[in-house]
Amino acid sequence: MDSQYEMVWIPIVDRSIELTEPMKEKFESLQTSMPWFTVYHPSLIEKAVIRFIKEVWHFRNKPILVVLDPQGRVVSPNALHMMWIWGSNAFPFTSSREESLWRQETWRLELLVDGIDPVILNWIEEGKYIFLYGGDDVEWVRKFTNTARGVALAARIPLEMVYVGKSSKREQVRRVMATIAVEKLSHTWQDLTMIWFFWTRLESMLFSKIQLGKIDEHDPMMQEIKKLLSYDREGGWAVLSKGTEVVVNGHGTTVLPTLLEYDLWKENVPVKGFDLAFQEHHGKLHDIAHPCCRFDFPMTAGRIPVTMKCPECHRTMERFSTFLCCHDEGIPDVLFQ
Numbered sequence: 001m002d003s004q005y006e007m008v009w010i011p012i013v014d015r016s017i018e019l020t021e022p023m024k025e026k027f028e029s030l031q032t033s034m035p036w037f038t039v040y041h042p043s044l045i046e047k048a049v050i051r052f053i054k055e056v057w058h059f060r061n062k063p064i065l066v067v068l069d070p071q072g073r074v075v076s077p078n079a080l081h082m083m084w085i086w087g088s089n090a091f092p093f094t095s096s097r098e099e100s101l102w103r104q105e106t107w108r109l110e111l112l113v114d115g116i117d118p119v120i121l122n123w124i125e126e127g128k129y130i131f132l133y134g135g136d137d138v139e140w141v142r143k144f145t146n147t148a149r150g151v152a153l154a155a156r157i158p159l160e161m162v163y164v165g166k167s168s169k170r171e172q173v174r175r176v177m178a179t180i181a182v183e184k185l186s187h188t189w190q191d192l193t194m195i196w197f198f199w200t201r202l203e204s205m206l207f208s209k210i211q212l213g214k215i216d217e218h219d220p221m222m223q224e225i226k227k228l229l230s231y232d233r234e235g236g237w238a239v240l241s242k243g244t245e246v247v248v249n250g251h252g253t254t255v256l257p258t259l260l261e262y263d264l265w266k267e268n269v270p271v272k273g274f275d276l277a278f279q280e281h282h283g284k285l286h287d288i289a290h291p292c293c294r295f296d297f298p299m300t301a302g303r304i305p306v307t308m309k310c311p312e313c314h315r316t317m318e319r320f321s322t323f324l325c326c327h328d329e330g331i332p333d334v335l336f337q
Contacts, residue, residue, distance in 0.1 A: 135236030
C-alpha cells in the first residue's frame with residue numbers, strides 16, 4: 001500500500017518558546033529519521049495555517065493524522081485511532097471506512113487483545129475461560145487470582161488469567177508484575193510496550209467512536225469500552241470470556257465478591273453453565289454496588305464530548321476540571337508535533 005498514499009509531517013511549535021540549539025538538533029534528528037515528507041522548517045508555516053489546524057482540525061499538541069483525498073478534501077479528521085485498532089486493514093483511512101469497520105465488529109476478546117499476545121489467541125481457539133484483568137493493588141491481584149483459581153478448580157472448568165496492567169502508574173505495574181511472576185499468580189505481559197499498546201488501542205476505540213458521533217447509550221459496544229476505561233481509573237477490574245465471547249466486564253468491587261460467593265451460585269453451574277451462572281450472580285451484586293465511573297480527557301486530546309452518559313446508570317455525568325501532576329509517567333515533550 002506504500003505507493004497509494006504519501007505522508008507529510010507539519011511540525012507545529014510553540015512560537016513563544018525560542019528554539020535553542022539543542023531543540024534545533026532534536027528537530028533535525030526527528031526530521032532525518034522520518035521516512036516521509038516534512039515541512040523543511042517550522043518557521044515556514046504561516047500563523048493562519050496553524051490557527052486553521054487548531055480551530056478546524058482540532059489540533060491540541062497531540063499528533064493527529066488528517067487524511068485528504070486526491071482532490072484535497074478531508075476524508076478523515078484523524079485516522080490515528082483506526083490505525084491503532086485495525087492497522088493496514090483501515091486503508092484508505094476514511095471516515096466511511098472507519099464506520100464500515102465498526103459495523104463489522106462485535107464485543108469480543110479478539111477486539112481487545114488483537115494480535116498482542118498469541119498465547120491468548122490459542123486459549124480462545126481452545127474454548128477456555130479467560131480472565132483479562134488489571135489494577136495496581138498487589139493484595140487485590142493476589143486475592144483475585146487465588147480465588148479465581150480455587151473457583152475454577154471447584155467448578156472443574158479450564159481457566160486462564162492474564163494481567164494487562166494499567167494505562168498509567170508504570171512503576172506500580174512493574175511491582176505487581178514482579179509479584180505475579182515470583183508467586184506464579186497468572187500469565188502476564190512482561191513487555192511494557194504490550195501493555196501500552198493494549199491501552200492505546202482501547203483509548204483509540206473511545207476516540208474513534210466519539211469522532212464518529214457514537215457516544216450515546218444506544219451503542220452497546222461504546223458502553224463496554226467506556227466501562228473498561230473507567231474501571232482502569234478506579235482500582236482493579238476483570239473481563240471474563242468463554243473463548244472469544246465476553247461474559248462479564250466488571251469492576252473489582254463486583255467481580256471478586258462474585259467469586260468469593262461461589263457457594264451461593266454453584267448449584268446453578270451444572271444447570272446453566274459456569275458462564276451464565278457467574279453472569280447472573282455478578283448482575284445481582286452489580287445492581288447493589290453500582291461502581292462509579294470516571295473519565296479523564298487531557299486538554300490535548302482534541303475532540304472531547306461536551307456531555308457523556310454513565311455506562312453504568314446512563315445518567316448524564318458531571319464535568320470537572322482537574323490539574324494532575326504525575327512524575328511516574330514523565331511529561332511528554334510536545335514541542336514538535
